[in-house]
Amino acid sequence: MPEFLLFVAPxxxxxxxxxxxxxxxVPFETELVRTAANQQNSPEFLKINPKGKVPTLVVDGVPLTENVAILSWLNARFPEANLLPETSDAFESAQQIADLSFFSATVHPIVTRVAMPLKFIEDKALSFEIVRPVGIEAMNKIMNMIEARLxxxxxxYGDTWSALDGYLYWVWGRITGVGYPGENYPNIRRHFDLNNERPxxxxxxxxxxxxxxxxxxxxLYRAPR
Incomplete structure (x- = not known):
């Protein structure tokens, strides 16, 4: 069994x-990266992941980065866990990669605008008055689409949990944690509650x-706001 070490931050x-x-x-350990102390850009961490980001999954001493790659590899390595539905051809597999990429490349950057607007404009007032409202408007379009899908x-994927549901769980918790208005999305709220029931x-x-x-x-803790 390979050894797993996952670098994380709350x-x-x-x-x-x-x-x-x-x-x-599978047994695994997590290693806390103290982002408030800029540990993600320390020489020690950059040797493991030069991108300076979490998550980073180290498998038998070899790092793997990016959620699309990590989740895809875990699904291939542990098919019995059903992290993604079984596919019958290359096109269905590509559709799953598209779904993962949607969360990673489309939804995640908007999450950052909603949850961390200071990353884009250092002026606190402007970031919360300009960046966050634009992020919320863009997020509304995405959430409308996801609400309809659910x-x-x-x-x-219907009746079966998948890693995509873990991704949506993080997205919803992250944005509502800073005040995103979620009252118009009962299907997503149900989805979040069902995730919370999973061991x-x-x-x-x-x-x-x-x-x-x-x-x-x-x-060193910085609460979402």
Whole structure:
């Protein structure tokens, strides 16, 4: 069995592969990256991931980055965990990659505009008055689409949970955690609640809660706002 070490930080999309690994049930360790102390740009971490980002999954000492790649590899390595539905041809497999890429390349950047507007304009007032409202407007279009998709079943692919549901769980929790108005999306709210009932999600969130307490004890925790 390979050894797994996942570099994480609370509230980041590292929550997604944490949930996936918990769903698989394979033993793994997490390593907290203290982003408030800029540890992601330390020489030590940059040797592991020159991009300076989490998540980074280290498998037998070799790093793998980017959620699309991490989730795709985990699905291929542990097919019995059903992180993604079984496909019958290359085109169906490509559609799954498109779904993963949608969350990674389309939804995630908008999450950043909603949840972390200061990344785009350092002026606090302008970032919250300009960047966040534009992000919310763009997010509304995406959430309308996802709300309609979930009308056909509780999960992204209908009746069966997948890693895409872990990704949507992170997105919804991240944006509503900073005040995104979610009252018009009952299907997504149901989806979030159903995820919270999953033991794997509960274990992943417990890991994250432990890391939050560590950061608080060190004076390095920055709560979402």
């Amino acid at each position: 509230n980041t999309c590292a929550r997604v592969p944490t949930i996936a690994l918990e769903e698989i049930g 009308a056909d079943g509780p999960w992204w 794997a999600v509960q274990r992943a969130m417990a890991r994250e809660a432990t890391n939050i307490e560590v950061l608080k004890s060190e004076g």
